[in-house]
Amino acid sequence: MTQLVNTNINGDAVGFNCETDETLLDVLRNRVGLTGAKEGCGTGDCGACSVILDGTLVCACLVLGMEAEGRKVETVEGLSDGAELHPLQSKFIEHAALQCGICTPGFLMAAKALLKNNPDPTEEEIRYALAGNLCRCTGYDKIVRAVQATAAELRGG
Amino acid sequence: MSADTRYTGQEFKSVGTRPLRPDGIDKVTGRARFGADINLPGQLVGRILRSPHAHAAIRSIDTSKAEALPGVKAVITSADLPDLTDGNREMFDILDNCMARTHAYYDGHAVAAVAAVDAHTARQALKLIKVDYEVLPHVTDVDAAIAKGAPVLHKDCFTRGVEPKPRKASNIAYRSEFGHGDVDAGFAKADVIIERTFRTEQTHQGYIEPHACVASISPDGTGELWLCTQGHFVVRQHCAELLGLDVSKLRVTPTEIGGGFGGKTHVWAEPVALALSRKANRPVKLVMSRDEVFRASGPTSATSIDIRIGVTKKGRITAGDATLRYSSGPYLGMWAELGAMTSFACYDMKNVRTVGLEILVNRPKTTAYRAPSAPMAAFAVESMIDELAGRIGMDPLEMRILNAAKKGTRSSYGPVYGPIGIGPTLEAAREHPHMSAPLGKNQGRGMACGFWFNFGGQTCTDLNITPDGSVTLTVGTIDVGGARASLALVAAEELGIPYDQVRAVVGDTSSLGYNDMTDGSRGTFSSSMATIMSARNAITILRQRAARMWDIPVAKVIWEAGCAKAVGKKYDNLAPLTLAEIAAAAPKTGGPIAGHNELVADGAGVSFATHICDVEVDPETGRTQVVRYTVIQDAGKAVHPTYVEGQYQGGAAQGIGWALNEEYIYGEDGRLQNAGFLDYRIPVCSDLPMIDTQILEIPNPNHPYGIRGVGETSIVPPLAAIGNAVSNAFGVRMTHVPMSAPRILKALEEAARDASEVA
Numbered sequence: 001m002t003q004l005v006n007t008n009i010n011g012d013a014v015g016f017n018c019e020t021d022e023t024l025l026d027v028l029r030n031r032v033g034l035t036g037a038k039e040g041c042g043t044g045d046c047g048a049c050s051v052i053l054d055g056t057l058v059c060a061c062l063v064l065g066m067e068a069e070g071r072k073v074e075t076v077e078g079l080s081d082g083a084e085l086h087p088l089q090s091k092f093i094e095h096a097a098l099q100c101g102i103c104t105p106g107f108l109m110a111a112k113a114l115l116k117n118n119p120d121p122t123e124e125e126i127r128y129a130l131a132g133n134l135c136r137c138t139g140y141d142k143i144v145r146a147v148q149a150t151a152a153e154l155r156g157g
Numbered sequence: 158m159s160a161d162t163r164y165t166g167q168e169f170k171s172v173g174t175r176p177l178r179p180d181g182i183d184k185v186t187g188r189a190r191f192g193a194d195i196n197l198p199g200q201l202v203g204r205i206l207r208s209p210h211a212h213a214a215i216r217s218i219d220t221s222k223a224e225a226l227p228g229v230k231a232v233i234t235s236a237d238l239p240d241l242t243d244g245n246r247e248m249f250d251i252l253d254n255c256m257a258r259t260h261a262y263y264d265g266h267a268v269a270a271v272a273a274v275d276a277h278t279a280r281q282a283l284k285l286i287k288v289d290y291e292v293l294p295h296v297t298d299v300d301a302a303i304a305k306g307a308p309v310l311h312k313d314c315f316t317r318g319v320e321p322k323p324r325k326a327s328n329i330a331y332r333s334e335f336g337h338g339d340v341d342a343g344f345a346k347a348d349v350i351i352e353r354t355f356r357t358e359q360t361h362q363g364y365i366e367p368h369a370c371v372a373s374i375s376p377d378g379t380g381e382l383w384l385c386t387q388g389h390f391v392v393r394q395h396c397a398e399l400l401g402l403d404v405s406k407l408r409v410t411p412t413e414i415g416g417g418f419g420g421k422t423h424v425w426a427e428p429v430a431l432a433l434s435r436k437a438n439r440p441v442k443l444v445m446s447r448d449e450v451f452r453a454s455g456p457t458s459a460t461s462i463d464i465r466i467g468v469t470k471k472g473r474i475t476a477g478d479a480t481l482r483y484s485s486g487p488y489l490g491m492w493a494e495l496g497a498m499t500s501f502a503c504y505d506m507k508n509v510r511t512v513g514l515e516i517l518v519n520r521p522k523t524t525a526y527r528a529p530s531a532p533m534a535a536f537a538v539e540s541m542i543d544e545l546a547g548r549i550g551m552d553p554l555e556m557r558i559l560n561a562a563k564k565g566t567r568s569s570y571g572p573v574y575g576p577i578g579i580g581p582t583l584e585a586a587r588e589h590p591h592m593s594a595p596l597g598k599n600q601g602r603g604m605a606c607g608f609w610f611n612f613g614g615q616t617c618t619d620l621n622i623t624p625d626g627s628v629t630l631t632v633g634t635i636d637v638g639g640a641r642a643s644l645a646l647v648a649a650e651e652l653g654i655p656y657d658q659v660r661a662v663v664g665d666t667s668s669l670g671y672n673d674m675t676d677g678s679r680g681t682f683s684s685s686m687a688t689i690m691s692a693r694n695a696i697t698i699l700r701q702r703a704a705r706m707w708d709i710p711v712a713k714v715i716w717e718a719g720c721a722k723a724v725g726k727k728y729d730n731l732a733p734l735t736l737a738e739i740a741a742a743a744p745k746t747g748g749p750i751a752g753h754n755e756l757v758a759d760g761a762g763v764s765f766a767t768h769i770c771d772v773e774v775d776p777e778t779g780r781t782q783v784v785r786y787t788v789i790q791d792a793g794k795a796v797h798p799t800y801v802e803g804q805y806q807g808g809a810a811q812g813i814g815w816a817l818n819e820e821y822i823y824g825e826d827g828r829l830q831n832a833g834f835l836d837y838r839i840p841v842c843s844d845l846p847m848i849d850t851q852i853l854e855i856p857n858p859n860h861p862y863g864i865r866g867v868g869e870t871s872i873v874p875p876l877a878a879i880g881n882a883v884s885n886a887f888g889v890r891m892t893h894v895p896m897s898a899p900r901i902l903k904a905l906e907e908a909a910r911d912a913s914e915v916a
């Protein structure tokens with residue numbers, strides 16, 4: 001059964017039709033045309049699909065499209081302010097926190113959610129906060145450093 | 158064209174710096190397009206039906222109900238991918254793996270496929286396909302597969318590589334042997350000999366991006382394919398051959414690739430997507446689910462290795478002998494062969510023999526995984542070296558240094574080494590602060606070495622000077638982790654211009670000549686060589702153009718710091734011409750300016766690494782945590798040191814996962830029980846410490862800049878480094894990878910029991 005859903009994505013009012021069994025990830029990628037969130041597993045195990053829903057970090061593959069009704073969705077596409085990169089984005093590039101980059105959108109959203117709640121996390125807190133996001137390329141070293149550097153910059157500025 | 162590719166020892170301006178990567182912004186903003194991000198108008202959704210049985214004869218497939226379902230545009234079976242391989246066994250195996258013919262050989266083997274208007278319909282259609290299977294006895298274990306009475310996968314499999322040809326078919330597809338000297342005489346000289354059997358379980362490359370492609374074939378027989386792959390030219394070749402298309406009529410465009418590590422060097426679903434598109438006459442998008450990725454793509458070998466090494470009291474190795482059994486799935490591979498070649502490659506062996514046996518089992522076709530086959534062999538050899546050192550009361554580091562291969566050593570697999578890095582990485586380990594740092598309670602420190610060959614191969618690049626004097630570099634090797642930045646650095650270096658003036662892109666199969674895939678750590682090595690030659694060819698033309706602009710002999714024009722300069726007193730008054738000036742004048746001096754190069758990159762320098770690792774074992778549960786890790790590896794020349802570090806760290810992390818946790822678990826029924834990231838657990842951020850790296854630079858004599866491949870070696874040592882660390886903490890020798898908590902706990906309990914029995 002198809003249903004019309006009204007939601008807000010990255011600050012814009014968006015309406016879409018979706019089937020009852022479609023996930024928010026399906027909707028974002030296939031109906032709204034935002035392919036920044038990735039599907040690495042579809043079962044909530046890799047975090048590549050991480051988005052922020054009403055301020056809370058979620059796996060978009062575990063949320064139904066219809067659940068977005070009346071809510072606010074933030075995806076990686078909304079992270080920068082126009083051409084101005086979010087500090088996390090700049091630090092990820094600077095620190096080479098990405099190799100292939102498939103996990104990057106998910107990590108950026110997870111790191112954003114972390115820093116909002118905890119502006120001065122320890123290394124251990126960063127590692128546990130990002131433990132739901134898999135990266136197979138980097139060994140996480142440079143990701144953790146990029147998040148540390150961002151946190152320091154955000155606190156300093 | 159033959160060109161001088163020897164190392165010259167030049168000073169570098171760009172190479173060795175750490176600029177930002179050209180694809181960075183796209184990848185942090187969600188703009189980068191990966192395999193599953195490509196969409197075509199009118200595309201259908203493709204899905205594959207897979208065998209639930211580990212081994213079954215396919216009696217018949219009834220697709221009529223699926224075809225009748227509204228919205229279904231094509232249903233295919235092996236009949237739609239007929240055998241055009243003309244006796245080429247390797248191609249036939251690829252075809253059979255893409256779509257089973259008479260038999261399904263593993264849980265997950267493709268047997269049919271559909272293309273429908275949406276995913277929902279495609280899923281429904283799969284349920285309507287009726288396959289009549291005759292379930293056959295199966296074998297998934299590498300040792301069980303060669304035990305008496307094991308079900309034989311292929312009745313026509315008579316072990317190749319043995320004379321005379323065996324009389325009975327078996328699951329041993331191929332036997333290889335390497336070595337030199339007299340092993341028996343070597344063992345006779347040994348004071349201590351240890352013999353052991355090691356086992357490692359099957360792992361998956363675990364790329365986060367599942368295989369994905371969009372295929373489109375027109376009625377005129379031309380086709381287009383977009384996909385995530387490590388080798389689009391190879392994909393074109395294989396797909397064209399399997400579908401009976403002219404190679405030139407299939408255009409393959411690689412997308413960004415979300416990890417491969419060897420697992421995206423083959424075709425899997427792509428020929429199926431093309432066949433669906435041909436039948437439906439519409440574009441078809443086919444994306445594997447994670448479950449399919451685990452069940453039907455990838456994995457490395459499970460292994461069982463018998464090994465024997467002898468040493469003198471003074472620590473010199475007198476002989477090494479190993480028999481390596483590697484599972485290769487249902488089809489012949491070269492996995493045990495690579496294991497046999499790499500096992501003893503770190504050492505100066507007077508007497509050595511290794512035998513590799515390729516074992517067929519009812520598991521997915523084995524595929525390359527980063528330094529394929531080397532980690533398992535190194536687990537066996539490097540564990541034994543530590544144990545032998547312990548027996549003779551020698552520091553294992555010193556024993557390794559004493560036996561390390563060096564320039565002039567005949568390698569255990571044949572060739573004589575040039576300048577190599579094993580000795581220097583060991584010396585660096587000896588000096589490293591990690592080696593002498595204090596250890597805490599329940600902690601142990603281990604070390605191990607690793608080797609990988611590195612490949613060269615066919616390569617081709619285009620370097621175009623654009624009208625404004627900026628440079629486009631088009632390469633044919635896939636960028637798996639920052640190669641575009643490295644190659645732009647190389648072009649900038651050679652042309653004497655800033656990095657920002659060069660844009661490196663990966664060309665599709667229609668824009669360049671054939672390129673081998675990015676495997677064997679060859680991407681940066683070989684494409685940098687072709688880039689250097691392309692730039693030199695462009696410089697020749699730039700000098701000619703400058704000569705024409707000045708109207709002086711070309712011999713009087715040199716290229717320096719990004720400019721043409723006139724030499725000789727006579728031309729003192731001529732101001733240098735910049736690249737931009739020469740480019741702007743191009744329409745009047747002879748047209749567009751470009752440099753091309755095609756070559757077979759020879760002489761990829763071999764690569765060595767030494768790793769140091771501290772673990773902490775919880776004696777109650779056996780849970781093991783890596784608490785400190787150091788990678789020391791030779792890069793030849795690190796073009797972009799940050800990305801070299803990234804390769805070292807990523808490989809080590811994969812090795813750590815393999816060592817401690819990752820394994821394919823098959824049930825009695827031959828079905829894979831953990832086909833998902835929840836149960837096949839790769840390391841997460843909280844499992845790992847920072848991974849320290851030290852880059853050594855021992856120039857490769859066969860590359861103008863001294864570059865060696867760097868991508869693979871660092872997955873080789875971790876298995877043994879961690880095993881040795883556990884051993885040093887608790888005095889137990891781990892011989893089975895992964896060293897999961899239950900296995901370590903069992904080893905600790907057995908050791909405690911033995912100790913109490915002695916007491």
Ligand code: FES
Binds near residue numbers: 046060062
């Ligand atoms: S795709 Fe949602 S967690 Fe993996």
Ligand code: FES
Binds near residue numbers: 415
């Ligand atoms: S950069 Fe490739 S998975 Fe993280």
